[in-house]
């Protein structure tokens with residue numbers, strides 16, 4: 182089959198093998214399509230979403246709409262204990278490669294600058310951040326007092342050959358044109374400069390199934406890497422792999438995300454990089470992942486079908502990835518959804534199919550015959566204890 186919207190971001194190939202075509206719910210204002218079409222390139226085996234959004238639309242989304250500027254969870258670039266652990270892991274990998282404490286290090290997609298602040302604590306003095314989001318840049322400049330600029334992976338605000346180290350932590354899985362992004366990295370790096378990359382490890386999604394289709398319901402992740410394809414991508418852009426390997430990121434106690442990190446070094450062009458050839462590993466791993474998730478979803482689909490048939494008023498709490506997967510894939514939208522609930526004030530400004538999202542205070546008014554559906558893999562226990570504390574009399578259905 183031919184890809185409809187997007188050629189392979191690694192080799193440019195247009196023939197693909199289908200892996201999944203799934204519909205997920207979303208906020209009404211979301212830029213993203215409700216459908217996720219996962220494919221693998223026939224030429225090289227790289228996996229990616231055949232999204233119709235172009236780079237401009239994606240950049241506008243991260244500039245204006247992305248919730249991460251307001252989020253506090255692990256991975257939003259903040260300073261939570263989980264983030265600190267993640268930074269420590271990345272710093273442990275990176276620091277042995279760094280020439281000196283005054284090496285010029287730029288974190289591309291720095292969000293709220295958590296990793297930069299961590300590096301400063303380790304004694305690094307020449308730090309800077311780049312982000313698409315002005316609020317993030319202002320925060321890094323004013324609160325952390327670290328230089329920061331608005332910029333994109335395709336237009337970094339630096340002159341040629343001026344940077345020693347570029348950090349792309351959880352960035353490349355979001356980028357439409359990967360080859361152009363790495364060409365830009367190559368442009369601003371000094372000779373022998375380093376590229377530190379961290380991305381989710383798609384070859385291990387099946388080993389870390391946080392929740393049903395968790396890894397595919399993150400529509401912002403439009404590229405799915407394994408170590409082989411990440412290495413080929415870097416080589417094709419003129420980088421030599423120094424170290425590539427697996428890592429884990431703790432999202433909450435007992436919930437870990439599999440990552441790949443890579444340290445690559447700029448080499449003068451033209452590099453005789455081997456052109457990518459086909460490697461089937463990633464395709465095969467993702468194929469079993471998709472099948473396993475479909476099996477895991479079946480019992481939840483049965484529970485929700487019973488609830489929908491009963492007509493009981495339902496309160497769905499936790500309007501995130503888990504909710505949006507259950508909403509369509511498990512038929513949650515067919516239940517008598519009286520309220521959608523989330524603690525995050527940014528989400529309370531959003532709607533889903535026209536329904537407003539409320540704060541958990543609405544449980545105080547819940548009728549006795551109602552059902553609270555808890556749809557958060559990370560916060561399920563805290564939600565259940567909140568409901569006990571307010572003496573919620575209805576039924577509690579923990580689905581995550």
Ligand SMILES: [Zn+2]
Nearest residue numbers: 189192222225
């Ligand atoms: Zn390809």
